[in-house]
Amino acid sequence: MNGLFSDHECSPIHRVHFEPTNSGQLSSAIVCAISTVADRSPRDIGPLWEAIDPEALERLLDHAAARGAMASVGLEFSVDEFDIVVTDCGEILVYGDSSDYGSDDDLEFTFDG
Template structure:
């Protein structure tokens, strides 16, 4: 991940790849990743929009894709008990219990470029 997020002492519990040039399905991919780790139906996952604006996240990744290799972008946020990291290189990383890393209101944005 280009060293964008180094505050996690453990490895992600789940890693999913998506096409960063086509972010239209990003919200669904995030919810599916969380539901896989939580072993719950996607309908039982807290609404993504309560943690982050999905359209803003898509626009951010679209902008990073348009900039190419000149910029590295990542965003970390919490949904239910999980920390989610989304990167412009097409990764969704799910980390365990977010209570170990701060409150559910924490949002971290990293820009490298």
């Protein structure tokens, strides 16, 4: 993951790939990843827009794709009891409860480029 996020002391509990050039599927992919890990229906997952603006996330990834190798983007946010990392490489990583790692619920953003 290019070393963008090093706060997590353990491996993600779930990893999903999405097609970065089709960011329209991103919100659904995030919710499905969380529901898989939580063993709950996607309807039982907190609204994604309460944690992050899904359209802004899609625009960010579209911008990174347009920049190509000149930029590397990753974004970390929390939904329910999970930390979610989304990268421009097409990865969604799900980590367990953020309190397990001593981090707060703030949004974290990195940009190399």
